[in-house]
Amino acid sequence: xxxxxxxxxxxxxxxxxxxxxxxxxxxxxxxxxxxxxxxxxxxxxxxxxxxxxxxxxxxxxxxxxxxxxxxxxxxxxxxxxxxxxxxxxxxxxxxxxxxxxxxxxxxx
Amino acid sequence: xxxxxxxxxxxxxxxxxxxxxxxxxxxxxxxxxxxxxxxxxxxxxxxxxxxxxxxxxxxxxxxxxxxxxxxxxxxxxxxxxxxxxxxxxxxxxxxxxxxxxxxxxxxx
DNA sequence: TTTACTACTTTGTATTGCAAGGTACTGAAA
DNA sequence: TTTCAGTACCTTGCAATACAAAGTAGTAAA
Numbered sequence: 001x002x003x004x005x006x007x008x009x010x011x012x013x014x015x016x017x018x019x020x021x022x023x024x025x026x027x028x029x030x031x032x033x034x035x036x037x038x039x040x041x042x043x044x045x046x047x048x049x050x051x052x053x054x055x056x057x058x059x060x061x062x063x064x065x066x067x068x069x070x071x072x073x074x075x076x077x078x079x080x081x082x083x084x085x086x087x088x089x090x091x092x093x094x095x096x097x098x099x100x101x102x103x104x105x106x107x108x
Numbered sequence: 109x110x111x112x113x114x115x116x117x118x119x120x121x122x123x124x125x126x127x128x129x130x131x132x133x134x135x136x137x138x139x140x141x142x143x144x145x146x147x148x149x150x151x152x153x154x155x156x157x158x159x160x161x162x163x164x165x166x167x168x169x170x171x172x173x174x175x176x177x178x179x180x181x182x183x184x185x186x187x188x189x190x191x192x193x194x195x196x197x198x199x200x201x202x203x204x205x206x207x208x209x210x211x212x213x214x215x216x
Numbered sequence: 217t218t219t220a221c222t223a224c225t226t227t228g229t230a231t232t233g234c235a236a237g238g239t240a241c242t243g244a245a246a
Numbered sequence: 247t248t249t250c251a252g253t254a255c256c257t258t259g260c261a262a263t264a265c266a267a268a269g270t271a272g273t274a275a276a
Contacts, residue, residue: 012117013122102122102148
């Protein structure tokens, strides 16, 4: 049995979706994202987010700006692009469809 | 944008969970599993399932028996073990928690 | 100038989904 | 008898990616 692993798989599946959703409400930098995810009981770490954000930026669904910080190095604030919003809308629908699919299997 | 990829990630996340759930109702061989998943609009292929079933068998959550077929080679029928049922129960709970987590992020 | 804190980045590893190709059994057609 | 079609299991190689861990660099206080 490898319960934690399987649970982790489920969390990974919705990671990009959640990040896009958070950034659709307000721009944020990595630390913000980690905290908001943690608030929703979804643990994610730096080493996961940096490459992921870069990937999403290269796909054109995110963009960023630098902002100076009073308490350390400058921060990279990410926000969603119009293309990203379009993608998020489709993902929301896919998410609902996935819930329907899984529930149909659970009730066989 | 890479919508299909992200949607695929979501599907992958629940794959093991769905297979366990299907096998908790009745034993099945690979072709059955592919069809039941397809019925629920979750596409999965042979090359994914064989290693996955083997993994789950090695973890002790599945077991199998051979059954002769009238129309070809013998089939490997998998079924869930008591340990697998215990895991499935926990995964059901995790799945509900994940829905709650994602919904909380969607409504930020 | 050293230490602490913060933040961004990269590297290496392990997992795993999947396309593609391989083996082998049955039964029907040539 | 040989060939072919259909079915089923299995393996190999590749690509994606989450994450631990280590690296770089900025600010500010001791």
